[in-house]
Amino acid sequence: DAGVTQxxxxxxxxxxxxxxxxxxxxxxxxxxxxxQQVLGQGPQFIFQYYEKEERGRGNFPxxxxxxxxxxxxxxxNVNALLLGDSALYLCASSFWDRGQPQHFGDGTRLxxx
Amino acid sequence: xxxxxxPTEMTATEGAIVQINCTYQTSGFNGLFWYQQHxxxxxxxxxxxxxxGLEEKGRFSSFLSRSKGYSYLLLKELQMKDSASYLCxxxxxxxxxxxxFGAGTRLAVHP
Numbered sequence: 292d293a294g295v296t297q298x299x300x301x302x303x304x305x306x307x308x309x310x311x312x313x314x315x316x317x318x319x320x321x322x323x324x325x326x327q328q329v330l331g332q333g334p335q336f337i338f339q340y341y342e343k344e345e346r347g348r349g350n351f352p353x354x355x356x357x358x359x360x361x362x363x364x365x366x367x368n369v370n371a372l373l374l375g376d377s378a379l380y381l382c383a384s385s386f387w388d389r390g391q392p393q394h395f396g397d398g399t400r401l402x403x404x
Numbered sequence: 405x406x407x408x409x410x411p412t413e414m415t416a417t418e419g420a421i422v423q424i425n426c427t428y429q430t431s432g433f434n435g436l437f438w439y440q441q442h443x444x445x446x447x448x449x450x451x452x453x454x455x456x457g458l459e460e461k462g463r464f465s466s467f468l469s470r471s472k473g474y475s476y477l478l479l480k481e482l483q484m485k486d487s488a489s490y491l492c493x494x495x496x497x498x499x500x501x502x503x504x505f506g507a508g509t510r511l512a513v514h515p
Binding site: 295322324326331332333334335336339341346347349381383385387389390391392393394395396397398 | 493500
């Protein structure tokens with residue numbers, strides 16, 4: 292069975308640009324969450340979506356947005372990129388929206404020049 | 405605020421046993437997860453504790469004390485491939501599936 296898939300694997304952008312990251316959850320999983328992981332730190336929660344509705348938002352600026360599609364895949368958008376946005380962006384999926392282990396994709400490594 | 409503490413680094417010998425501790429102070433608590441993350445890879449799920457006590461799964465065991473805000477991950481019969489970061493994460497009561505992670509513990513297993 293396919294796990295969580297994310298694209299692209301790596302991305303290089305410059306300050307001020309915008310980026311779209313994509314995630315396909317494990318088949319049957321209806322909840323998708325996004326996390327940002329800076330080197331040497333644990334992942335930080337950005338968003339959770341369940342059944343196409345936003346269920347939670349972390350402490351990130353409005354430059355970060357996301358959505359979930361009818362097939363449960365998801366996109367994370369970041370506008371007006373800053374150097375500090377350089378990180379590994381992880382997508383995780385689970386069947387329900389709570390009390391379930393989340394399964395992570397390999398992430399998108401975003402570098403801002 | 406939410407606070408989750410783990411040791412930054414640990415070293416151990418192949419074949420030995422190691423215990424990685426995690427303490428948490430959060431507003432509300434639902435459950436605690438342990439994840440393993442090899443360098444450059446995704447976190448992989450190891451265990452989930454909701455109730456007090458020990459959960460055993462092969463070479464890995466996880467313990468939770470809700471009253472003390474304390475958990476540990478026990479790794480037995482250490483192998484070189486166990487060298488990785490181990491992440492402790494908490495979910496909060498009344499909320500959704502938001503994981504609040506500690507900074508992780510880097511474990512180095514030596515021959």
